[in-house]
Amino acid sequence: MGVAETDASTFWQPIDQYVAPVPDKIGTSDVAHVEALTDAMRLVDDKHGGGACRDAIAAQVRWSQQLLTTQMAEVTRKRLLIALADLHVVAGWSSFDLGMHTVAASYFKRALDLSRAGDNWALTATVLYTMARLHLHIGMPGVGLRFLQLGQIAAQSSGSPFMVSLICVNEAWAHAMMDNRRQMEQSLVRAADELHAADDNQPRRWPRFYGQGELHAMTGTAQSALPSADDALLDSARQNLEHSFTERGDEHPRSSALALPILALTDLRLGNIDAGLDRAGRALSAARQINSARIVDRLTPLANHLGAVATTGALDIQAGINALQGAS
Template sequence: MNSIGSQSSSVTREVWEDQEMRNALAAREVSTIYKLLRRKGVSQRQIAAMTGQSQSEVSEILKGRQVMAYDVLVRIADGLGVPRGYMGLAYDEVTAARVAETREAPEAEEPENVKRRKFLAHAAAVAVGAHVLGADSGSWVSNPVLTPAPGRIGMTDVRQVEAATRALRSLDYQYGGGFCRDAVVAQLSWGQQMLSASGTDVVKQRLHVALADLHNLAGWTSFDIGLIDSARNHFGRALELAKAGDSNQLVANILYRMGRVYLHKDSPDDALKMFQLGQIAAQESGSELAVAVICANQAWAYAMMGHEEQTMKLIGRTRDEFARANAAEAEDWVKFFNEDDVYAMIGTVHTVLAQQVDTKHTKFAIPALHRAISSYGDDMARSKAFNLSFLATNHLLDGDIDHGAKIGHQAVDLAQHLKSRRVRDRLLPLKEEADKRRNYTDARELADSIGRFYEADVS
């Protein structure tokens, strides 16, 4: 008998060729795979022995627990003797990124505060060139094995990476990270090959920056669909490459984006640490626009903490830095921060202050958000959805229930066409305000509409 995986196993090679089994392998439905093995007479004990799992783990998987972690999938495939390609595990880097959001064994995961501490240490080491916090700073950063590289690269090769990044970023703005993240990761798989190729110093430096920005986009699209660990890994790699490419502007941008992850997770104190490091890089870059981006986001963090005076000082500095900036000379990754975005950030910050400190801030938030929304085209659908949600919240806080509900429904309608978990999450504060006013029909219908959208999105 040609047994696979274990000498005591009754699993033969033909088992993997069965069509039902091949379908389960292709879909990585481990529960179905184990059930099919049980039908073939393979015991739970044998499955556990071959895969290195406990019998209780095998039992839970048989009951329907999903397996998403890449290393666990590989261990199962190798232990059972399944050809990796049957489970789509042949190309390690891409596959690892696609299944980065693991639901496996949460008790074995590092606590989130430990991950944040390690990332902060790594970011500080890259941004200021020394391990200023004295902590472990890099074992968590993904370093996949690279495929064979081309022999030599030129500026044309680098421009191809830059052009692909611009195109994919546009898709992210318009449709959400879920629409293009796989394409970004696939592009990275190709682009990373060039790091070990030969080329002039100028070409190599620009390549480092181009790949840093592509990792930056991979981190952002991962964040947009809720893959926080994957985002952190990509941002960590992006920092290293940006520093190697001597681009302080990009270092600042990466740190701003990681700070936004923490703002979204309601951790403004951790976000501020990222923004403070980003401010160092932004100032060293000499880019007023990069400084303006950091200041605006610091203001957001302080608003979430209820620090009204500090928030307003930073909004004032945002305006000043933006007024001095030369947008025409800005790099691609910071050009997004135009006048529309300045108004959007002002509206956002005043919305948070209206919720956290005093509803008087709605009178500043509403006109700023109106100004931003009126300027957004179809290519900025996600930003428009965010700001519609904030605008609706302000109108509810102001007691304008009918108008607030009408705008809120516009936000929900737009969100349904986006593949973005962030948009869904940003609707929840609006739902909370609508729920507080359920005695009004319009508010109740809006709250129920958001609830239905949320349930459909997570189901």
């Protein structure tokens, strides 16, 4: 059989844009299917970035939300509400990761409504945390802090010290961005205390990923974000970020890729030029491998500082960052 030459437009257009029908009646096994797909998509998003799975997750949202129109027992309906809320969180997070901030906010808003309808405090706190992270990323720490304060109420209502700690360490980041050192330090102390008091054997679905590695990473991120940080605080930030890589290992490549530019910049600010350039090169390499606009955005402060270092190696990495950002 011969192969004819064809234009790419012959194949890139979808064959159909229909949404498959849902059953007239569902049970817990149908909801478990949604939960399993959500977990699988979350893992792909975490490992490969939002660009690897966002559209697949959005398609799953379009199909799954139809399940609300079917017949089911009340216990199934409540579980479905929670499952759909979690699916919307993953859809929003992958959209956020691609820089689709308005779309992400819409998914998070729907997730918030669903989590409240499902009466799940831990998931409600998670949604408010994601909304806060979006605003911290785009440079609106005051708005982000307000979402975190609401999230703190939900976290405490959930009875999960893991969730309370997660909210606290992100509150510290918001305070740091606004140069509120005392509030930042208070939030970091409470975050560490809450995590220390948490029971690792406690069953939890949210926040599933949070532990010592994330606490170290976010502590270092907050400390390095303080505009008035002195060398002692920056050195503490460096140590916390280094600990985060030891704690996490290779389990969360995107999280590590997000922390690398901050660690590289912290090294450079401390005058550790060789270590800073080595980590800056690794940060650029990681950004090329993971389909995440957030990682690319994180490179901007690093690129600006590399220009001040002005060695050949620094300028080469800066050029690589500029090329990557220009292509994204």
